[in-house]
Amino acid sequence: MSWCFLATYCVYAQTSTVVSGRVVRASNGEPLVGASIFVKGTTRGTITNEFGYFQINISRPVELVGRFIGFQDFTQVVIPNEGRQATVNFRLVSNDMQLRDAVVSANRVEEYLQKVPVAASVVSQRDIERRSMYNTLETLNNVPNLITDSWLSSQVSFSIRGLSTVFDNVGFESTVALYIDDAYFSRSFAFNSTLMDIERVEVLRGPQGTLFGKNTVGGVIHIVSEKPEFANNGQVELTYGNYNFFQARAKINRELIKNKLALRLTGAYTRRDGYILDQVPAIQNVNKTNFYGLRGSLLYTPNPNTTITLRGYYGKDGDAENTFVYASKPDYNPVGISADEGMTTQQSVPNTFERQQYGTVAKGEFKVGRNTITSITAFNKSADTYFGDNDVSAANVSLWGRTQKLQNVSQEVRIHSPRDERFSYIGGLYFLNEQISALDTFSLQKDFVPVAEAILGTPVPNGDLFTNEGYTTNSTIHSRSLAAFASGSYELSKSLRLNIGLRYTSERRRLSYWQQVHNQYENGQPFDLIGLYAVNVGSSSTPVERNADNNVLSYDLGLDYRFTPFMMGYAKFVRGFKGAGFNTSVTTDPGGTGLVFKPEFVNNYELGFKSKFSDRTRFNAALFYTDYINKQELLDQGTRVRVANAPKTQGWGVETEFSGMLKNFRFDISTGYLHFRYIDFPFGTDENGNAVNYAGNHLLKAPDFTVSVAPEYTLPITDQLRVFLGMNINYTGKAFNDISNATIIARQAATIVNGRLSLAPRNGKWSIALWGKNLTNKTFIQHGWEYDWGNQIAWSRPRYFGIELYLNFL
Incomplete structure (x- = not known):
């Protein structure tokens, strides 16, 4: 034998x-x-x-x-x-006893999160599913020092470390860079917030200008969709909830040529009635969300050294929920309209909204020896139109509408070595060509007369005959950006690495701007009440032209030290910038002298610590100090919206993230603290002629504290069936919605509690879940504006809940 x-x-x-x-x-x-x-x-x-x-x-x-x-x-x-x-x-089969390693592309190549010396968070597909996240805003609620707002589908705001995207001036580029599958979006109104076929959402906090380039002084939000795979499968998800919420999402994957060509198709449809109740039925009928979108992708691998991915998407919003109510003013009410009570309003005209978006991304990855060359070509186009009651009250004071468009083409080519070598590097070239335009229409109606009389301190002659005056503002921006970048990492010893990055950016921007006033005449004389807000600037045939050019060198320098294979500390310095831009909103300056604002520069110092003591625990922390020169800040004062530079702004903060797992139990907690203030911000004079300086004020949308706690428990009830119970508790401290720190329109501190209860087999082929969001029905002001005729506020969403069915076809 x-x-x-x-x-x-x-x-x-x-x-x-x-x-x-x-x-x-x-x-x-x-x-x-x-x-x-x-x-x-x-x-x-x-x-x-x-x-x-x-x-x-x-x-x-x-x-x-x-x-x-x-x-x-x-x-x-x-x-x-x-x-x-x-x-x-x-x-x-998934092991509920271990934490999965998160992957992040902070260095433009995929690496494990714990190995990258960057303050980053990753929201995985698992997190999206288990926390019933249906849009981008919801996925980011657990990230420290990050808050989100949305009062229209296209008016989305992301704020990281007190630096936010902008929503009301197309000449102001985002401070937080927005990416979908390596394609850059310079304006949040073109950023689709409905999640479809998402693998993960990456959040990089702090300046990321060396490798990600334009406008990353606040950080980067990068949505990574799932790639096609060489398999045949599909999934369907149906969700229904209160406010007549219905969402259907589906995806199918097919292997067309074995190990060579694969196709993935994804679709989504969402509808929901608005939570603000308008007492006028015709207006309430259009107060809803209505979206559908499609995404397709092809993966082609002709040989082991070549990977080509093609993606295309289309999305359309047919309506948008109204979030506004009339708040009046406690000591000033010239219109004579009482403030709206709760979330019930009565407005003069319906808020109508429509948006279409589409684009493509082609990505090629080619292995040449030990190096990899990556080429990314992207095209994106977005157009939306909004019209509504600008005073959001029963009075007929003002109407406002906007049509805004974005179209860009970008090309990036980069080469990188393997990240595990003693000396690793990445370098490349980037090109972006972009055109953005906005057409604003604004009119004052008959009920504006008492407001004008209060402002002017005198009666308006023949005021009872006034019906309508307004303006039209047209802005077109052509932007071109070229950049060359390189970053290297050198192993000084087995534990210590030196990291250096450099980027040279050349930007050219051109603004074409005109503003036309429309007066009402009585006895040959204009009322010219619109002159309180606008004057003629240029014309459609002879617009005002402005340039904003920048040639800037930005860089970073850092060290990371590995105490053990599972514990790392790092220190880094980043010099970043954000280019000059344009004030494209209404102006009272006939010469257009204030149409251009300066570039901003930032010095960021950061210490970080990352650890994974076992397969069941993970802890990351970062401490940072940031110094801004000429920080660009949006001044939203009712109908007067512009950007100004704060000469000096400073602040510091700390962030922590912990994940732990015991048998059938997982616990995630993140915390953030911010202390940011304007050190010097002179801003004209007050009504008495005294100089105004906002020194000492908080930055807008910069809460002192953010805390997120997400416990999960999985209960096996048979060998094959499991019950999952999860909660998501998020606290956000008080945040101001304007630079003057007006408390009446500020976002008050709030704790939001979400929950999910689901039943699923161990193999995950299907699930049925009950979910609830804002279970304690806590509401807060998302955003607010102070107008001459009274304040208005945008409320957060009250309690909503529903049921979800999921089926996985293999």
Whole structure:
């Protein structure tokens, strides 16, 4: 017997077989990138590539083990087969006892979050599913020092470390860079917030100008959609809730050519009635959300060294929920209209909204030796139109509308070495060509007369005959940006690395602007009440032209030290900038001398710590100090909206994130603290002629504290069925909505509690869930404006809840 076994072994020893296969997630067939495949009892093995495939040689019967963090090991016996290949596939089941490693592309290549010396958060697909997140705003609620607002589908605001995107001036580029699949969006109104087919959402906090480039002084929000895969599967999700909320999302993946070509198609439809109740039925009928969108992507791998991904999307919003109510003023009410009570309003005209968006991204990755060359070509186009009651009251005071458009083409080419070498690098070139335009129409109506009389301090002659005056403002911006960048990391010792980055940016912007006033005449004389807010500037045939050019060098310098393979500290300095821009809103300056504002510069100092003490715990922290010169700030004073530079702004903050897991229990907590103030911000004079300086004021949308707590518990009720209970508790401190720090329109501190209860089999093929958001029905002011005729505020969404059905086809 012993002799027979020895003879058999000798035969096997002379046979070498190539074993290839794929490692996927058992629940949905998705590939597991970087999974380990090794021969049991040895150190010999390999890892899966970006599509989950592996290859290993064997010369004797072995036990192959498939392993991936967060999943149960899977073992399979493999026997060599002379002259033939063997195929072994691994379907790994999630292990609720371990934390999955998050992946982030902070260095423009995918790396494990714990290895990257950047203050970053990753919202995974698991988080999106288990916390019932249906749009981008909801996914970001757990990120420290980040708050979001939305009072229209296109008016979305993201604020990171007190630096926010802008919503009301197309000449002001976002301070937080917005990306979808490596495609850059310079304005938040073109950023689609409905989530479809999302793999993860990355948030990089602090300046990221070296590698991400334009307008990243606040940070980067990057949505990464799922890639097509070489498999056949599909998913359907149906959701229904109060306010007549209905959402359907579906995706299908098909392998068209084995291991060569794959297609993924995704669609989404969302509708919901508005939570603000207008007492006029005709107006209430259009107070709703109505969106549908499609996304398609192709993955082509002609050979092991080439990967090409093509993506395209289309989205359309047909309506938008109204979030505004009339707040009046406690000591000033010239219109004579009482403030709206709660979330009930009565407005003069319906708020109408329509938006269409579409675009494409082509990404090619080519391995040349040990290096990889990446090319990204993107095209995006967005156009939306809004018209509504500007005073949001029963009075007929003013109407306002806007049509805004964005179209851009970008090209990026970069090369990078493997990140695990003693010296690693990445470098490249970037080009962006963009055109943005806005057409604003504004009119004063008959009920504006008492407001004008209060402002002027005198009666308006023939005021009872006044019906309408207004203005039209037209802005077109052509922007071109060129950049060259390089970043390197050098291993000074086994534990210490030096990181250096440099970027040269050349920007050229051109503004074409005109503003036309429309007067009402009585007895040959204009009322000219519109002159309180606007004058003629240029004309459609001879617009005012302005330039804003920048040639700037930005850079970063840092060290990271690895105390152990699972614990790292880092220190870094970043010099960033945000280019000059244009004031494109209404103006009372006939010469247009204030149409251009200066660029801003930032020096950011940061200390960070990252650790993963075990497969069940993870803790990250960052301490930072930031110094701004000529910080660009939006001044939203009713109908007077412009951008001004604050000469000096400083602040500091701290962020922590912890994740821990016990048997069937997971606990995530994040905290953020901000202390940012204007050090010097002179701003004209007050009504008494005294100089005004906002020194000492808080930055707008910069809460002192943010805290998020997300406990989850999984209860096995049979061998195959599990019940999941999760909560998401978010506290946001008080934040001001204007630079003058007016308390009456400020966002008050609030705690929002969300919950989810679901039933699903262990293999994840289906689930049924009950979800609720803002369970305590806590409401707060998202944003507010102070107008001459009274204040108006945008309320947050009250309690909403529903049921979700999910089915996974394999």
